Amino acid sequence: MKGALKLISILSGLVLWHLVATRVVNDSSLLVSPLVVIAKGYEMMFVTAELYPHLVASSWIFLYGMLIAALVGVPLGFLMALSPVTRDYVNPWMTALYTTPRIAFAPVLLLWLGIDIASKIAIVFLGCVFPILINSFYGMRVVSREFVEVGRSFRLSGVALFVKILLPASVPFILAGLRLAVGRGLTGVAIAEWFGATEGLGYLIFFAGQTFNIPILFVGVAVFALLGIFGFQVLKIIENLATPWRKEFETK
Amino acid sequence: MPGQALRRGCLSIAGGLLLWEILTRLLLENELLIPPPTSVLRSLWKLTLSGELNRHLSATLFEFVCGFSTACIVGILLGYLMGRYRWFDDLMDPWIATLYSIPVIAFVPFIIIWFGIGLFSKIIVVFKITAVAIMLNTAAGIKTIDPVWLELSNSLRLSPWETTYKIRLPAALPYIITGMRLGVGRALLGVIVAELMAANAGLGYLLRDASETWDSPKLFVAVVLLAAMGVGSFILIRKGEQKLAPWRETAEW
DSSP, X not given: OHHHHHHHHHHHHHHXXXXXXXXXXXXXTTOOOHHHHHHHHHIIIIISOTHHXXXXXXXXXXXXXXXXXXXXXXXXXXXXXXXXXXXXXXXXXXXXXXXXXXXXXXXXXXXXXXXXXXXXXXXXXXXXXHHHHHHHHHHHHTOOHHHHXXXXXXXXXXXXXXXXXXXXHHHHHHHHHHHHHHHHHHHHHHHHHHTTOSSSHHHHHHHHHHTTOHHHHHXXXXXXXXXXXXXXXXXXXXXXXXXXXXXXXXXX | OOHHHHHHXXXXXXXXXXXXXXXXXXXXXXXXSSOOHHXXXXXXXXXXXXXXXXXXXHHHHHHHHHHHHHHHHHHHHHHHHHHHOXXXXXXXXXXXXXXXXSOHHHHHHHHXXXXXXXXXXXXXXXXXXXXXXXXXXXXXXXXXXXXXXXXXXXXXTOOHHHIIIIIIHHHHHHHHHHHHHHHHHHHHHHHXXXXXXXXXXXXXXXXXXXXXXXXXXXXXXXXXXHHHHHHHHHHHHHHHHHHHOTTSOOOOO
């Protein structure tokens, strides 16, 4: 029932879109029917294969940015959770960086790192790092007192306590942070490729917008949406694999 | 915030700025890459005196307020319906999920093609980027209402309208505020993206103008102002959140 209603909603939306595009607007520089978009997408994927270089370029930027963000965000989040002094000193800078719209940093990063891949990775990094950092911080902070006390009564201390208790307990939070970071990272990719790129999905969209090529514009946007959904699902699977005890807990 | 944390925070900011000033003065001969804070301040002062800053700030603020308030009204309304009626939720869900996963920047070309480059297109961008967060949070708030309260309203024979605005909406208020907090940062991003694409005033325009003319102090003025706007609106909403829902542990960031 629930699935059927969703399906109906999607189908009727697409039909409405088709009718508006062909009967009401009827101007291919404003809006095209979803059928045209699908045909264009098929052509770009299987006939001319022009989509792939863009997809590959964007994927590398995204993966590097995410990876560096995780490598920096997780340890820094832990450090801030475990040492209040570090937190107090880092906090104001972090708040400022976090609440500033990322796009404001794009020109500055471009100025510093050039228009190569480095500045693009930096923009993605800046988008991804905060959700990861904040979630690692909270994960470490909210580790149940009882877990820590159990560890202590087994005479765990220092490194052992960290590896056996604190780290596993905060894994779900870190993964949630990564999942939040996917969306922000994709936005970062689009922003980065908007400034002085020659390939990539962001460039594709930007170029199509400038040349009023509506079908390509729609294809680019759809690919972005699919990537977002795909990344989200992949991380969900990883989450289930990495924290099997949660699932057990839920089924009980 | 306890006193010690505040003191350390101020110390950290002051120390960072001082270090920045000294390093840029000593190491760099050219202000192009990183201007020292004092020249950023000088640039800010110049822009203020010439009235240019006022023009950009008021343009950005106006677009922000228009878009954000539209998003709040529509978002709360639709979110309420989604929370109340299961079928409406199912109907909206696939579209919201799609809309939500598209980066706003990928959306801007469409909006410019359809709505032009005026005020209206900026309001649409801000609306698109903000409304979903508010909608989803409102729906969650309406859904998770404690059934005891609804029973109470039943036994008091409140009319459906009274139940809505005396019970349901106040119960959902903390959720709505959370949605607004999430929305504020995104709304600011939306304004800037829209202004970067096409505008003749606003902080986004200032940003592009400065970066295209290699005027680093001016570029940093724009960045700092955006940071101030971001932090300011965030603190404001957080205060509101603490006031309206003091029992909830509010986010630190």
